[in-house]
Amino acid sequence: DSLGRGEFSHYMLKEMYEQPDIVLKEGTQTLDIPKELSKALHITLIGCGSAFYAAWGGKYYLEQLANRIVTLELASEFHYRNPVVQDGVTIAVSQSGETADTLKAIQYMEQHGQYTVGMVNVPHSSISRQVHYEILTKAGPEIGVASTKAFTAQLLCLLKISMNLMQDSVRKQKILKGLKQLPLDMQKIFFKVSQLQDIAQHLVHSKGIIFLGRGMSYPVALEGALKMSELSYIPGQGFAAGELKHGPLALVDACTPVVVLAPMDQFFEKTVSNIYEVCAREGKVFVITDNAGAEQLAGVPVQDIFVYPSPTTWELHPFLSVLTLQLIAYYTALHKGCSIDQPRNLAKAVTVE
Numbered sequence: 001d002s003l004g005r006g007e008f009s010h011y012m013l014k015e016m017y018e019q020p021d022i023v024l025k026e027g028t029q030t031l032d033i034p035k036e037l038s039k040a041l042h043i044t045l046i047g048c049g050s051a052f053y054a055a056w057g058g059k060y061y062l063e064q065l066a067n068r069i070v071t072l073e074l075a076s077e078f079h080y081r082n083p084v085v086q087d088g089v090t091i092a093v094s095q096s097g098e099t100a101d102t103l104k105a106i107q108y109m110e111q112h113g114q115y116t117v118g119m120v121n122v123p124h125s126s127i128s129r130q131v132h133y134e135i136l137t138k139a140g141p142e143i144g145v146a147s148t149k150a151f152t153a154q155l156l157c158l159l160k161i162s163m164n165l166m167q168d169s170v171r172k173q174k175i176l177k178g179l180k181q182l183p184l185d186m187q188k189i190f191f192k193v194s195q196l197q198d199i200a201q202h203l204v205h206s207k208g209i210i211f212l213g214r215g216m217s218y219p220v221a222l223e224g225a226l227k228m229s230e231l232s233y234i235p236g237q238g239f240a241a242g243e244l245k246h247g248p249l250a251l252v253d254a255c256t257p258v259v260v261l262a263p264m265d266q267f268f269e270k271t272v273s274n275i276y277e278v279c280a281r282e283g284k285v286f287v288i289t290d291n292a293g294a295e296q297l298a299g300v301p302v303q304d305i306f307v308y309p310s311p312t313t314w315e316l317h318p319f320l321s322v323l324t325l326q327l328i329a330y331y332t333a334l335h336k337g338c339s340i341d342q343p344r345n346l347a348k349a350v351t352v353e
């Protein structure tokens with residue numbers, strides 16, 4: 001119905017535009033976490049689909065900021081393996097709180113003595129009722145089948161948990177300062193949406209699109225590939241940039257666009273060398289980077305560079321790059337005339353295995 005969408009042509013578009021507000025409202029709010037999680041050295045993150053990729057981002061945060069041992073598990077595979085489980089805490093990430101595989105994984109963990117935390121967007125869900133402790137992502141109802149604002153809210157909650165657990169107060173202050181600036185920087189992406197529409201126009205006739213990222217940009221690249229596949233039905237394949245020479249480079253030709261996340265972080269130089277490798281094979285490269293990265297890329301023979309504002313610290317790049325990838329997927333699907341809010345064959349919540 002048009003009422004719920006307001007001025008927006010799709011729920012997905014509305015939900016993408018809500019993301020800066022979610023960061024504004026929740027970014028600097030303190031998050032209560034249970035003492036079991038504060039004390040845990042070993043944390044398991046679990047989820048399906050986009051929630052799994054958000055959890056993957058959370059792994060980087062918890063390892064690098066909070067110094068925890070983090071295991072990442074795809075819920076849809078996890079419980080079939082009968083894995084050996086030690087003491088620890090499991091955080092299950094799920095927008096709906098109804099995903100059958102995630103629920104099964106939680107039950108398995110509880111049977112094996114783990115303390116469970118459900119990070120859900122829908123309160124009173126099946127996962128809320130199952131877990132020992134619930135963290136609400138507070139993104140508001142998400143109607144579009146392809147997750148956007150829920151992903152961002154999940155990533156934000158995982159960052160905030162990591163900030164709760166981290167020792168380095170100077171670094172924590174730096175991230176907090178960055179979180180205050182982040183909503184404005186996200187807004188600035190919307191001002192440049194016509195460039196993303198042009199990029200989508202280039203992508204719309206391709207048979208497949210490669211997405212590359214390194215470090216935290218890797219799970220974001222995977223999420224971008226998933227968004228592209230589910231919305232536009234153009235197969236998106238995400239790879240770790242460092243894996244390029246181990247296979248994906250064989251896919252590169254003049255017809256296969258390569259979207260590269262190249263934020264100015266500790267991996268920038270290495271990612272630039274991947275860009276050169278793709279260009280040398282006549283691959284059409286679309287770079288997504290920040291101001292600082294773009295300055296360094298002048299003269300590199302890529303098809304296009306989309307530039308978002310440089311955040312104060314590396315932890316915040318994913319919020320800007322994932323929004324960019326969501327919009328590219330959205331406009332590609334729009335150019336193709338796809339059913340954006342309700343992609344074929346997909347459901348918002350998968351309640352069967």
Ligand code: G6P
Pocket residue numbers: 048049050051093094095096097098099102145146147346347348349350
């Ligand atoms: C479905 C949805 C995805 C979602 C995944 C996990 O496949 O279409 O958008 O990421 O389920 O759902 P959850 O509710 O557990 O986050």
